[in-house]
Amino acid sequence: MGQRWLRNGYLVTMNEGRHVYPHGDVLVEDDRIVAAGHVDPALVRPDAEVVDVRGKLVLPGLVNTHVHLSQQLARGLADDVDLLTWLRRRIWPYESSMTPEDSYISSLACCLELIRSGVTCFAEAGGQEVDGMGRAVREAGLRGVLSRSTMDSGDGLPAKWAESTDACLEHQVRLLETWHGAADGRIRVWFNVRTIFNASDDLLVRTKQLADRYRVGIHMHVAEIEEENRYALATRGATTVRHLQRLGVLDRNLLAVHCVWLDEEELELFRQHDVKVSHNPAAALKVALGLPKIPEMLARGICVSLGTDGAPSNNRMDLMRDMYLASLLQKGRLLDPQAMPAECMLEMATINGARCLGLDGEIGSLEPGKKADLIVLAADDVGALPMHDPIGNLVYAMRSGNVVSSMVDGRWIMRDRVIPGVDESAVLQEARARAEHLLERSGIALKPRFPILE
Secondary structure, rough: OOOEEEEEEEOOOOOOOOEEEEEEEEEEEEEEEEEEEOOOHHOOOOOOHHHHHOOOOEEOOOOEEEEEHHHHHHOOOOOOHHHHHHHHHHHHHHHHHOOOHHHHHHOOOOOHHHHHHHEEEEOOOOOOOOHHHHHHHHHHOOEEEEEEOOOOOOOOHHHOOOOOOOHHHHHHHHHHHHHHOOOOOOOEEOEEOHHHHHOOHHHHHHHHHHHHHHOOEEEEEEEEOOHHOOOHHHHHHHHHHHHHHHHHHOOOOOEEEEEEOHHHHHHHHHHHHHOOEEEEEEHHOOOOOOOHHHHHHHHHHOOEEEEOHHHHHHHOOOHHHHHHHHHHHHHHHOOOOOOOOHHHHHHHHHHOOOOOOOOOOOOOOOEEEEEEEEEEEEOOOOOOOOOHHHHHHHOOOHHHHHEEEEEOOOOEEEEEEEEOOOEEEEEEHHHHHHHHHHHHHHHOOOOOOOOOOO
């Protein structure tokens, strides 16, 4: 791939010192960063590609730690309903009707939206047809941690998903052995437990054992709604977090998603066991989960990152927007304008996201030796100017439309708003057709919002 020399940009490194260079450079060689900040011209080869980023911001690619690739074609199928209705009457019928090719097109469409919003790495929260997801991620050029939505018990499961605990685990091991390390290492595979509503204790314990054996993580929705804790108390004798602690599942390789209904003792358990958290502000508000105690987690040293969740629960796969939303949510909750400041939000979307995925040695900041995963944003529109406070503008003013270029592993996956190697119009056309067929197959009936006149 050679060298690429990005010159004269407003460089936000997110390194340990959080250094910023108003006129900074990044030198990339093959898939790694050689230098960031002030680049010694002696390091630059005569044949290096020189990219003038004057007037633009350069920062690490955003890390979205909770995405449902397979739900992209379900945008609009589950608006304005409670979570259990959302799950059992809308999303499960939809997901259980998917074919591997549906999953591939849904995932590819989702990848396009992620790229356009500045995401270079994500964690898949779990669908069923992971092979389709892997194909899409490989083609789109993103870095991704895939997992299969795993359930071995519970009410309301579609018949297609009825599996024994052994089958659940064997399927995941097969996926890990197939996809972990694929696409030149960009794709990784974790184990998954969807929720405690649909997991036996045997599944939880053996999932932890396998995750430790393969040295990967576990992706799980945890303490998402108040009803979940009531269910856990009734069936296990303890709230979700306390029960996971009792089973030995709380650990540094658990990525716990949502975590809305935690008390002080459970926050302390997360700190003690170095549990990682994915905060999904739009989904928390839209599905009325509640307001999580994110500043309290951060004050304890718990690593908290950001996720969008899926298209049916957020509707916008836009981590730029969710940085803004997460900050305002906590300012309003605590009546404190200094809660969750802009620099905190940028940390959550970059280096904290990398830590949550165990990738902070590779990505999350622009430093020599790290992977060349970065994004370039233009600040040339009326909504982004003036730039009195560039970090503040990144979080509070800029939008996904400001992202002009993205790089993963030293390769441009978007350049000047063009995504090479993917026929975007063809993907969108196929996505529309498959979404209509999925709606018909799933039997979901949506009532019109207003009278429809022919």
